[in-house]
Amino acid sequence: MEIEFQRVGKKYESGHDALSQVSFHLQQGEMAFLTGHSGAGKSTLMKLIMMIERQTTGKILVDGVDLRTLAKSVIPYHRRRVGVVFQNHQLLFDRSVFHNVALPLQVSGADDEQTGKRVRAALDKVGLLGKEKLNPMALSGGEQQRIGIARAVVNKPQLLLADEPTGNLDPRLSAEIMNLFQEFNRVGVTVLVASHDLALVARMRHRVLTLNQGRMVNDGGFA
Amino acid sequence: MAKPPQQRPIQRGATRQSLSNSRQSAWGAPSFDFKLYLRQHQAFLIESFTRLLGHPLASLMTVMVLAISLSLPGGLFVLLKNVQSVTDRWEQQSVISLYLFSNLEDTEALSLSHQLSSRADVESVEYISKEEGLRYFEQSSGYEQIMSTLPENPLPIVLKVIPKAIVDLNTLPELQSLRDHLQSLPQVEYAQLDAEWLQRLATMINFGQRFVYAISALLVIAVLLIVGNTIRMAVESRRDEVLVMKLVGATNSYIRRPFLYMGFWFGVLGGVFACICIMILAWWVSTPAERLIELYHAGFELQSFNAVEIIMCLTISAFIGVIGSWIAVSRHIRDIELQ
Numbered sequence: 001m002e003i004e005f006q007r008v009g010k011k012y013e014s015g016h017d018a019l020s021q022v023s024f025h026l027q028q029g030e031m032a033f034l035t036g037h038s039g040a041g042k043s044t045l046m047k048l049i050m051m052i053e054r055q056t057t058g059k060i061l062v063d064g065v066d067l068r069t070l071a072k073s074v075i076p077y078h079r080r081r082v083g084v085v086f087q088n089h090q091l092l093f094d095r096s097v098f099h100n101v102a103l104p105l106q107v108s109g110a111d112d113e114q115t116g117k118r119v120r121a122a123l124d125k126v127g128l129l130g131k132e133k134l135n136p137m138a139l140s141g142g143e144q145q146r147i148g149i150a151r152a153v154v155n156k157p158q159l160l161l162a163d164e165p166t167g168n169l170d171p172r173l174s175a176e177i178m179n180l181f182q183e184f185n186r187v188g189v190t191v192l193v194a195s196h197d198l199a200l201v202a203r204m205r206h207r208v209l210t211l212n213q214g215r216m217v218n219d220g221g222f223a
Numbered sequence: 224m225a226k227p228p229q230q231r232p233i234q235r236g237a238t239r240q241s242l243s244n245s246r247q248s249a250w251g252a253p254s255f256d257f258k259l260y261l262r263q264h265q266a267f268l269i270e271s272f273t274r275l276l277g278h279p280l281a282s283l284m285t286v287m288v289l290a291i292s293l294s295l296p297g298g299l300f301v302l303l304k305n306v307q308s309v310t311d312r313w314e315q316q317s318v319i320s321l322y323l324f325s326n327l328e329d330t331e332a333l334s335l336s337h338q339l340s341s342r343a344d345v346e347s348v349e350y351i352s353k354e355e356g357l358r359y360f361e362q363s364s365g366y367e368q369i370m371s372t373l374p375e376n377p378l379p380i381v382l383k384v385i386p387k388a389i390v391d392l393n394t395l396p397e398l399q400s401l402r403d404h405l406q407s408l409p410q411v412e413y414a415q416l417d418a419e420w421l422q423r424l425a426t427m428i429n430f431g432q433r434f435v436y437a438i439s440a441l442l443v444i445a446v447l448l449i450v451g452n453t454i455r456m457a458v459e460s461r462r463d464e465v466l467v468m469k470l471v472g473a474t475n476s477y478i479r480r481p482f483l484y485m486g487f488w489f490g491v492l493g494g495v496f497a498c499i500c501i502m503i504l505a506w507w508v509s510t511p512a513e514r515l516i517e518l519y520h521a522g523f524e525l526q527s528f529n530a531v532e533i534i535m536c537l538t539i540s541a542f543i544g545v546i547g548s549w550i551a552v553s554r555h556i557r558d559i560e561l562q
Contacts, residue, residue: 050470052561073474080472092464104471109259151471 001063001081001158001190002028003049008058010044010214018044019214022058026192031185033201034194036211042194045211046161049192050082051075080108083152083189085162090148091136097123097147098132104155122150126180142173149177153184160184162193166200174200263480271484275492282489285453289493292446293540294500296439297528301505303431305526309516317390319402321382322413332380335410339384344401349383356381379412390418395425443543446493450486450547458482458555465559475556482552483545490544494537502527 003026010019019041026032034042047053048060051067060067062078070078083104091100101122105115123129126146128139136144145165152160162181166174178193178200185191195201201208210218275282323332333350340348351359356378361367386401388394398416406414458465468478505527512525528536 047561050561076469076472076474076477078472079470084470086470092467094464103467107468107471107473107477109256109263111259111262155471 002026002061003159003190003192004059004061005045006059006061008048008055008060010041010048010053011056017214019048019055019211022211022214022216024209024216024219026190029185029188029190030207031182031191032193032207032209033204034192034209034211035196035198035201038196039213040211041214042211043163044214046084046086046163046192046194049159049161050084051078076107080104080155081157082159082161083155083157085145085148085152085160085165087164087167091144091151093135093137095135096133097128097136097139100136100147101132101150101154104151108155118154118156119150122154125153125183126150142169142177145169145173145177146180149180153189157189159190159192162191164194164196166195166197171200175203178204263477267480267484268487271481272488274481275485275488282492285449285489286492286496288449289446289489289540289544290496290500292442292449293493293497293536294504296435296442297497297501297536298504299431299435299438300532301501301527303428303435305512306428306431308526317386317388317398318417319384319386319398319405320415320417321384321405321408321411322415323380323382323410324412325377325379327380327410329380331410332382335408336382339382339405344387344397346385346387348385351381351383353378353380390421395421446490446540446543447547447550450489450544451551453489454482454486454548455551455555457485458552458559462559465556466561469559469561475553478556479549479552482556483548486544486546486548486552487541488544489548490541491537493544494540497540498528498533498536 005022005024008019008022009017011017022041022045034045036042044053048055048067049062051070054068067078092103098119101119102115105118110118120129120132123132126149128143128146128150131139131143136147139147145167149162149165152162160181165181166177169177174197181191181193182204207220208218209216323335329352336348336350339345353376357370357376360378361370384405386398388397390398395418398418402414402416405411465478505525509525509527
């Protein structure tokens with residue numbers, strides 16, 4: 001999936017300018033990091049791509065289509081093409097790991113056989129194949145994070161968005177998770193990861209977009 | 224690891240293909256798949272029922288409130304049905320008395336009498352001359368003295384018309400129109416249908432029906448509100464789930480579905496318990512009711528719900544359940560938005 005922002009601004013009703021004049025172009029199959037202090041607008045930028053929020057100015061093109069031209073009723077279908085790892089909206093603790101990961105497939109109407117195959121494949125990729133029957137509550141923070149990633153990729157999305165996916169993880173786990181994203185990128189998925197862990201981002205050697213108070217201050221070179 | 228730009232078109236083509244595999248066009252709704260649709264509905268039907276069983280006490284309480292609200296109009300319906308069936312079987316001959324104009328000649332009256340008795344809807348006509356009338360009157364009223372002081376017989380000729388139809392609530396309109404017709408004849412001064420009690424009963428039943436309709440309407444609204452409120456709380460308690468589903472691309476109608484089925488189950492179960500309540504009630508009052516009616520009329524048997532009425536009751540209550548939850552859920556799910 002290809003993402004293009006053209007002088008995008010987002011002003012919340014409170015009057016706060018979350019983003020202003022943000023422009024960048026993420027190519028199909030590209031991987032990039034989004035950095036900046038908390039409150040710099042990283043989450044807002046991702047919410048605009050997910051159509052959770054709408055921009056107040058500028059244009060957002062996804063595969064060449066202006067998101068503003070999309071009807072509200074097609075938003076669900078847009079979201080099915082994007083896998084997200086958000087910090088809030090995490091796992092549901094009233095069901096097993098398997099059923100958490102299966103949710104996007106159920107929603108888009110996959111049959112049981114297909115669901116079983118794909119969920120196991122996704123869990124295998126994040127190294128949790130043996131734990132599908134457990135409740136996520138019984139798993140560690142790092143494992144829960146990986147369930148979230150499995151859920152994000154189970155539907156074979158064309159774009160993977162991750163907002164602080166390594167939030168409270170130790171460096172070793174963080175690196176593991178970043179490597180996972182890199183693997184998905186290698187099979188053609190466009191990946192955008194928001195992180196404030198600059199050291200880790202620098203080690204990954206990918207394009208880095210930096211936001212500061214809602215403005216894009218750096219695009220391109222490694223941080 | 225950005226791909227070289229010239230590879231892009233190929234990549235995009237490949238993406239389209241993988242999308243069509245997952246039954247999804249690039250920017251719109253997937254094409255309608257009936258089998259999938261049925262499969263999802265079946266899954267929701269079962270899932271929502273097991274969810275009710277997951278909170279047995281709370282569910283039972285809601286179901287019982289619904290059952291009580293539904294059994295009141297249902298019970299009134301059964302009562303009304305029985306009143307109607309009693310009067311339906313109240314076999315009684317009716318009489319329409321025609322008081323003819325007093326200046327009418329005997330021959331004219333006789334020919335009218337023949338004419339009427341040949342009608343298809345008339346069983347027989349009894350001719351009561353002025354003299355006969357006077358005799359009856361003297362015998363029954365004890366006004367012999369007064370009558371003898373009158374210079375001439377003041378009584379008119381009376382024709383007693385016995386219609387073919389037996390009088391009951393169904394034939395009453397027919398008899399009334401026959402009476403109206405006879406009244407309009409030029410020889411007839413006044414036509415009286417001897418079924419006043421029945422007319423009163425018909426009015427009362429009509430009143431009773433409206434009363435039942437009004438009570439039913441109120442209780443249906445109550446049921447809608449109860450189901451709506453229960454479902455609203457269910458949605459609220461599953462807020463996180465609704466948010467995650469929206470995030471992974473569930474349509475609103477998909478999110479709505481389990482809650483609609485929950486409303487369906489509440490309706491059906493409420494209807495089942497209401498039917499049971501009504502049948503127990505009917506059984507309980509049947510012995511005294513039958514004894515009471517038998518004082519007037521033999522061979523009465525109290526009727527409870529029959530199979531058709533049970534199915535109707537369940538259908539209506541299921542429908543109310545779905546509507547109630549629809550109202551609550553469509554408003555509420557729109558309000559829960561990702562942030």
